[in-house]
Amino acid sequence: CCSFPGGGDRCQFSPRAGGAGRSQGLLASRSWVSQGEQTATPSSGCPSPGLGNRQKSDAALGTLDFSLLYDQENNALHCTITKAKGLKPMDHNGLADPYVKLHLLPGASKANKLRTKTLRNTLNPTWNETLTYYGITDEDMIRKTLRISVCDEDKFRHNEFIGETRVPLKKLKANHTKTFSICLEKQLPVDKTEDKSLEERGRILISLKYSSQKQGLLVGIVRCAHLAAMDANGYSDPYVKTYLRPDVDKKSKHKTAVKKKTLNPEFNEEFCYEIKHGDLAKKSLEVTVWDYDIGKSNDFIGGVVLGINAKGERLKHWFDCLKNKDKRIERWWSMSKRPGVYLSSGHLLSFAFFCGSHSERRLDSLFEDTEVNGKARRGCTLHLA
Numbered sequence: 001c002c003s004f005p006g007g008g009d010r011c012q013f014s015p016r017a018g019g020a021g022r023s024q025g026l027l028a029s030r031s032w033v034s035q036g037e038q039t040a041t042p043s044s045g046c047p048s049p050g051l052g053n054r055q056k057s058d059a060a061l062g063t064l065d066f067s068l069l070y071d072q073e074n075n076a077l078h079c080t081i082t083k084a085k086g087l088k089p090m091d092h093n094g095l096a097d098p099y100v101k102l103h104l105l106p107g108a109s110k111a112n113k114l115r116t117k118t119l120r121n122t123l124n125p126t127w128n129e130t131l132t133y134y135g136i137t138d139e140d141m142i143r144k145t146l147r148i149s150v151c152d153e154d155k156f157r158h159n160e161f162i163g164e165t166r167v168p169l170k171k172l173k174a175n176h177t178k179t180f181s182i183c184l185e186k187q188l189p190v191d192k193t194e195d196k197s198l199e200e201r202g203r204i205l206i207s208l209k210y211s212s213q214k215q216g217l218l219v220g221i222v223r224c225a226h227l228a229a230m231d232a233n234g235y236s237d238p239y240v241k242t243y244l245r246p247d248v249d250k251k252s253k254h255k256t257a258v259k260k261k262t263l264n265p266e267f268n269e270e271f272c273y274e275i276k277h278g279d280l281a282k283k284s285l286e287v288t289v290w291d292y293d294i295g296k297s298n299d300f301i302g303g304v305v306l307g308i309n310a311k312g313e314r315l316k317h318w319f320d321c322l323k324n325k326d327k328r329i330e331r332w333w334s335m336s337k338r339p340g341v342y343l344s345s346g347h348l349l350s351f352a353f354f355c356g357s358h359s360e361r362r363l364d365s366l367f368e369d370t371e372v373n374g375k376a377r378r379g380c381t382l383h384l385a
Contacts, residue, residue, distance in 0.1 A: 061150075061163035061183070062084050062086045062162065062184050063084065064100075064181075065084070065180065065181045066148065067079075067080045067082065067177050067179040068172055068180070070136065070175065072138070072174040075135055075136050075137060075332050076134050076136060077133040077146075079102055079131045079146065080130045081116050081127045081131065081148075082126070082127065082128060083124070083125060083128070084098060084100075084124065085123075087122075087162055088123075088162055090162065091121075091154075093121070095121045096122070096123055097118050097120050097152055098123075098151065098153075098162065099115055099118040099150075099151055100116045100148060100149065100150055101113060101114065101116075101148075101151060102114045102146060102147065102149075103149075104133065104140070104144050104145070104146060104147070105144065105166070106145075111226040111229065111264070112226050115131070116129045118153045134264075135226065135332045137332065138174075140169065141174075145167065145168045147164060148165050148166070148167070149161065149162075150162040150163050150164065150184060161187055164184060201227070201289075201302025202334075202335050203224065203225045204221070204224045204225075204287065204289065204304065205222040205224070205225075205330060205331070206220065206221065206222065206306070206331060207219070207220030208220070208285075208306070208318070208320075208328070209326065209329065210326070211325075213326075214272055214274070215277075216272045216273050216274040217244070217275055217280060219254070219270065219271045219285065220268075220269070220270045220328070221240045221268075221271075222266075222267065223264070223266045223267060223268070224238060224240075224264065224265050225264050226263065226264070227301055228301050230299045231293075233261070235263055236262070236263060236291040237258055237261060237262075237292040237293070238292070238301060239258040239259070239290055240255070240287060240288070240289050241253060241287070242254045242271060242285060244275070244286075245285075254271040256269045258292045277322070277325070280307075280321075282308060283308060284305055284306065284307030284308055284309045284310065285305065288300065288301075288302070289302055289335060301335070302336055304334070304335050313331070317329065
C-alpha cells in the first residue's frame with residue numbers, strides 16, 4: 001500500500017471541487033438557500049368556513065410553506081422549510097414550540113429522519129432552514145414519498161403532533177426548485193406492509209481512481225447514508241472494510257475509523273492498492289460496513305462488490321475507472337445483506353444465510369489458506385447438508 005504524509009496507509013482527502021454537498025453530513029444546513037428556477041407555487045387552498053367539519057379541522061392545524069429541489073448530479077434532495085402560519089395552539093399559554101421533521105416513505109426510521117430547530121412560543125414560525133438527504137437516486141424519486149410533519153416540542157412530556165403533508169417525489173423535476181404552500185392535515189397512517197424485497201441496509205458513496213503517479217488504485221470511502229440500526233439505542237457505530245480479491249498475499253484489507261452513534265457517517269478516507277493497471281481487470285473490490293461493539297463480535301450491516309465479478313452499473317463503475325486513468329469517479333451504491341464473498345474459484349457466493357446471524361469474526365473464520373494447482377489461494381470450505 002502507498003504511504004501517506006504522517007505515516008500509515010489511511011489518509012483524509014477532500015472531495016473534488018463542485019461536490020461540496022457530498023462532504024457535508026446528513027444534516028440541516030441553515031445557510032443554504034436555493035437560487036434555482038422557481039416553478040409556480042402549488043397550493044391546496046385552505047378550506048373556507050362554509051366547508052365540512054373535517055376540512056375545517058384541517059384548516060385549524062395551520063399552513064406550511066416549503067420548497068424541494070432534487071440535485072440529480074450530486075444525488076441530493078434539498079428540503080427548504082420556510083415558515084408556518086396559524087398553527088394550532090398546543091400549550092397552556094395558547095402558543096406552541098414548533099419544529100418540522102422529515103421522513104422518506106417507505107422505510108421511515110431514524111436513518112432517514114431530519115428535523116429543524118425548535119422555535120419557542122409562536123404559532124407563526126419562520127425557519128428558513130434547509131435539510132438535505134444525500135444518496136438519493138432516480139429510482140427513489142419514482143417510488144418514495146416525503147413526509148413532512150409539524151410537531152410541538154415539550155420538555156416534560158412527549159412531543160405532540162400538530163399536522164403533516166406528504167409529497168410523492170415523482171412530482172418533482174430534476175434540478176428545478178418547486179415551492180409549496182399547503183394546509184396541514186391530520187396524521188395519516190403509515191403502511192406497515194412494505195415490500196421487504198425493497199429493504200436496504202444503507203447506502204455508501206465510493207470513489208475509484210487509478211493513479212499513474214502512485215501506480216495504484218485509490219479507493220475512497222466518502223460517506224454512508226441511511227444505515228440499518230444495529231444497537232439498542234437505535235443507532236450504530238459503523239466502520240468500513242475493503243478487500244481487493246483475490247487476495248493471495250492476504251494484504252489487501254483496509255479499515256476506516258469507527259464513527260460513534262450515527263446512521264449517516266462521514267469518513268472521507270482513501271486507501272491505496274499498489275497494483276498494475278492491467279491486473280485490475282481480474283480483480284474485484286469488496287466493501288463491507290460493520291457495527292463496532294465492545295466486548296462482543298462486531299455486527300455486519302451491509303456491503304457491495306465492484307469489479308470483474310459484478311454486474312450492471314457496479315461493473316460499469318469499475319471499468320469507467322480503468323478507462324479514465326487519474327480521474328476520480330464517485331458513485332452511490334445501495335448495500336444489501338448479499339454483497340457476495342469472493343471464493344478461490346473466482347466466483348461470488350451469496351451469503352445471505354450467513355450474515356443475518358453471524359459475526360465478523362466468524363465470517364473471517366470461514367476463510368482459510370488452500371493450495372490450488374500448486375498456488376496459494378485464500379478460499380473457504382462450506383459443508384452443505
